[in-house]
Amino acid sequence: MFAVIKTGGKQYSVAADDTITVMSLAGEPGDAVTFDDVLMLAGEGEPTIGAPFIEGASVAGEIVEHKRGPKAISFKKRRRQNSKRKRGHRQDLTLVRITELLTGGAKPSGVGTAAE
Template sequence: MSYAIIEIGGTQIRVEPGRFYEINHLDAAPEDSYVVDKVLLVKDGDNVTIGQPYVAGATVEGEILSHRRGRKVIVYKMQPKKKTRKKRGHRQELTRLLVKSISVNGTAIAEALEVDAKTPVVAG
């Protein structure tokens, strides 16, 4: 199993090819390709490469699926014995990123399997 740990949107995420992840909003249009070069760690089978701080020549390629908003977080502030109450809500802007491949020095070490959208996937 191959995976990488990347730094994107102010967070560090463990990513695998063929999976999608919710990250902080990126300025890219849906269905655009996106390349992340801030790769902290790459694991390919038994080989582990750790960067200082980033792995040289390592990239993670993906596709922007959509932009959406996260769940609402309610912030309620109250001061006792005063008539002060504040209720605010916040919804974080998110981007859904599908990871297609992980590559080191131009060689893909892990790629997502291509699935035909017209053919239904049946669990066996």
């Protein structure tokens, strides 16, 4: 069984025990998170597609760590003008391990879940 969730303006296809990298989430490593914006659930039978989200469906996960993405460098040079500009950026990311996919309004089995 897998699901398609939406978080941080992006969509992710997840299954139980997957590890995904998403935009920075509030919380400490070891905290539980719940993604309520489930766009699609698929399993043995016919897939369920939300309009836009599936009522009562959620995905539970656990924050593994906070990290930063690779460095992106923006460099502009205007030749023969003695003008240049260099800027760098590293995106804040969160590593999340998906623990379970929930349907029918079921609550996560983990202790102390926080809504995302």
